[in-house]
Amino acid sequence: MSVTAAKGFTAAGIAAGIKESGNPDLALVVNNGPRRAAAGVFTSNRVKAAPVLWSEQVLKGGEVTAVVLNSGGANACTGPQGFQDTHATAEKAAEVLGGHSAGEIAVASTGLIGVLLPMDKLLPGIEKAAQALSEYGGEKAAIAIKTTDTVHKTAVAGGEGWTVGGMAKGAGMLAPGLATMLVVLTTDADVEAPALDAALRAATRTTFDRVDSDGCMSTNDTVLLLASGASGTTPGRAEFEQAVQHVCADLARQLIGDAEGASKDIRIEVINAATEDDAVEVGRSIARNNLLKCAIHGEDPNWGRVLSAIGTTRAAFEPDRLNVAINDVWVCKNGGVGEDRELVDMRYREVRITADLAAGDESAVIWANDLTAEYVHENSAYSS
Amino acid sequence: MSVTAAKGFTAAGIAAGIKESGNPDLALVVNNGPRRAAAGVFTSNRVKAAPVLWSEQVLKGGEVTAVVLNSGGANACTGPQGFQDTHATAEKAAEVLGGHSAGEIAVASTGLIGVLLPMDKLLPGIEKAAQALSEYGGEKAAIAIKTTDTVHKTAVAGGEGWTVGGMAKGAGMLAPGLATMLVVLTTDADVEAPALDAALRAATRTTFDRVDSDGCMSTNDTVLLLASGASGTTPGRAEFEQAVQHVCADLARQLIGDAEGASKDIRIEVINAATEDDAVEVGRSIARNNLLKCAIHGEDPNWGRVLSAIGTTRAAFEPDRLNVAINDVWVCKNGGVGEDRELVDMRYREVRITADLAAGDESAVIWANDLTAEYVHENSAYSS
Incomplete structure (x- = not known):
């Protein structure tokens, strides 16, 4: 399940040493095409983390080849150095994946605000993750983005010959403008970026946007939807939107069910x-x-x-x-x-x-x- | 101190049996004149308790002879019966104080929402409180309005020959539109209702209105300022406003210092x-x-x-x-x-x-x- 349920995607989740605990902390999700269409929704917090500022620009192009996600540090409120670090992360991923530009690489981070990421660990981690990429790597990627989550979260839906899958991390800071919620959805449906964007916005509006665990809005919320077109099928618009909605609702419900310290x-x-x-x-x-x-x-x-x-x-x-x-x-x-x-x-x-x-x-x-x-x-x- | 620091006021605080604990739960504050000018500020919550709806009407006349305050029940969300109970409370106070109409009696309540008050205990309690009225009763009145407050709260300020005193209860539900905060301020300064109103609004805007203990706005918040004119002195406007501000700031700080469960x-x-x-x-x-x-x-x-x-x-x-x-x-x-x-x-x-x-x-x-x-x-x- 997770982000590798749909054809055309590989993923990995590894321990790069960003977390002192030694737990997995770096995920890589790669769209192997043939299409590389993408849409994204980001936090409405005006104090945005460096990876959000970066990925917002990347998404304007409507094409994403890969997403690098790290837990263990939010890279928020880290000034120009933080933005340079995000840029270097994208450059490194583009380099190790070969033949891509940094402008096609989205980056997402989660963890403590106001601390620079240990780039001496993160950059080698990207190489390690690239070597571990697999069409069965979705679960490991979902595990690597956990922070205080007690379980990893994945969901899947789809139609005849095509699939929408996804992973999410949440736990704290869930709130209206989206939470420190990192979500990556993938599909092998053959859908162009504008239609992806419409489906994603319609779905988040009534799912992630209506989750309000603790009223606190994160600086890092990111929800991405990547389409590989690998199924060769273009579903009907309503059918596709329903599948995206289903996966988002499923993941949103899982976020609430695993919110920090909650008993209800x-x-x-x-x-x-x-x-x-x-x-x-x-x-x-x-x-x-x-x-x-x-x-x-x-x-x-x-x-x-x-x-x-x-x-x-x-x-x-x-x-x-x-x-x-x-x-x-x-x-x-x-x-x-x-x-x-x-x-x-x-x-x-x-x-x-x-x-x-x-x-x-x-x-x-x-x-x-x-x-x-x-x-x-x-x-x-x-x-x- | 408290509401009897200013000349022209008597007060009492007694146990009417509204609280199951047997603790004091009914306070009466009486303005013996010669002036009976008054101003009030109430919760901006649109779900208002019966005593708030009642007292807002009373204050429109600009004259208040007495205030009946009870803890042990908010009389909020109690429908027409709740409003009749507040009316009966005012009628009873007018009767036992003699020669007054219910339309000059303000009422304030605090406690659990959605439960009718035990009028068979409250009405006899008003008689008992009237018998206990004293120019030294301010402290007892302040004690009787406590709910989860650990200490009673009073403050005083003033100028040459005149005084502003007050009492407050708070603890929970402190928030922007004012909290379940019941506050009665009294002064023996000879000030008319419009000037009282201006002084009270200026003071609450930067004191009680800027206390936000837990973000929850009460259905019952009430802040009253009564003037007896018994000092025969009319202070300068700025000097009077400063004294009201001082007492409000002092009480607001005490509310924060005694908020439910707070350690900071x-x-x-x-x-x-x-x-x-x-x-x-x-x-x-x-x-x-x-x-x-x-x-x-x-x-x-x-x-x-x-x-x-x-x-x-x-x-x-x-x-x-x-x-x-x-x-x-x-x-x-x-x-x-x-x-x-x-x-x-x-x-x-x-x-x-x-x-x-x-x-x-x-x-x-x-x-x-x-x-x-x-x-x-x-x-x-x-x-x-």
Whole structure:
């Protein structure tokens, strides 16, 4: 599965020595063609890491031959030297892959902000990774991009004769403008860059963009979609977009399921909103309410905290028409006390909150996590 | 001290039995005149508790004879019955104080959302409180409004012959639009309602409105300023505003110092912003970043998380001109690595973050708290 599920791709994941632990920390994904079309979506954080600034430029050309990804360092807030390091990474990959220019090599990094990468380890690592490239290397690549992820994440979908596969890392800093989420999707469908771009944007808008684990937006978020055309098949537009959507949704759900220190995955569905934007704004406000996130952790169906979160938004609603269900029990009706909160069973990892704005026909789903002592511990006990 | 520091006021704090613990839970503050001018500032949450809806109407008249405050229940999201209960509370106070109408009685409540108040205990409690009214009752009133506060909070300021005193409760849900923060300020200065209103709004804008303990905005925030005129003195406008500002700043600082589960008080100063609004937006974004709040708890000067928080705002800045100091050590210079982070001493409770946007001359200070396992515990272990 992973990035080598689709034909035309090879990948590798190795330990370059960037991480002090000695764990795998460098992944290489290569598109062997015949087509090398690509699309990308990046963090909307205005403080962008060097590899994001680099890869945004690379993607403007619409062609990507290979992606170099490293964990163990974000190369963010590292000034001109950091950008030179990213450039040198792309140059090295172009050199070892032969016959390519650095301008076709995308780079993605994740790890601590504000520290230069150990280039004396990273550059030899690229040579080592190139030697390890394999059409079965997708899993190893997915493992090498892990940071505090407890499991590696892959997904696959497709149609007759063609495939979309992908890998992701997440764990911390998941948030609206995308998280420190590095995602590489590959397909052997024969699709040109503009159609890839449309499919990727449509998919991320309702998947990765609606994951809000901890409200913190990363400097490094990168989602790439590469097409090799190796299947010789061009799927219908709707069919292709659906497959990309499926893989993105699958990976996004895996990110939430493995978020730092989380004990609950919270599915927040806002219904009967006047507009989709209203539904998303309300969903995010609920997703980010620390008091509610603590209550969910404590398996307390504290709907008052849902209402207080809704009340901070600009969405269209009347306070005395709001309804809230937790795990399908309508604990709040018409802005006041509804069904008995004792009926809510919150023992399971997935918790469903439904907020009915009674203001229209639009809806949206946002995924979040609870707030736990483990989250505090993981994020206070050491720099990450 | 407290609300009886100024002449013309009596107060009481008693246990009415609203709290199961038997702790004091009902406070009464009475303005005995000769003037009964008043101003109020309320939560900007659109889901407002019944007492907020009631008191907003009362304040429109510019006259308040008494304030009834209860802890042990927020009377929020309680529908028409909740509003009737607040009305009955005001009626009862007007009756026992004699010769007043309910329309002069402000009401404030704090505690769990979505539960009706036990009126069979609250109404007799008002009689009991009226009997206990005393010009020395300010401390007891301040104690009776506590919820998870560990200490009661009072402050005083003033000039020649006149005084401004006040009490506050806070602890959880402190946030920008004001928190579940109940504050009553009193003065014996002879000041009319419009001047009170101007002084109160000017003061809350830069004090309570810039406290952001946990990003959660309450349904019940209320700040009242009552003037008795009993000193017979009308201070100069600037002098009066300064005294109100002083008392608000003092109480706001006390709220941060006693926030739920906090181990650090974080003073975030944004300097060289293009506009004051920019400075406030950036300060709030830093204040609400859970990853940074965890890092501060861990005494980790993780400036990368400050930059990633700045990057989510719309404020005017260039990423490569940003500077960040933690406890006066400029750990980030020009968007990259600055002075050695090992120089930062974070052992003390107060932590100072300075964010230099290098984009203008405006500044703002936001106060926040760290995120701790104790915060999670307090807010997950029981409903509040």
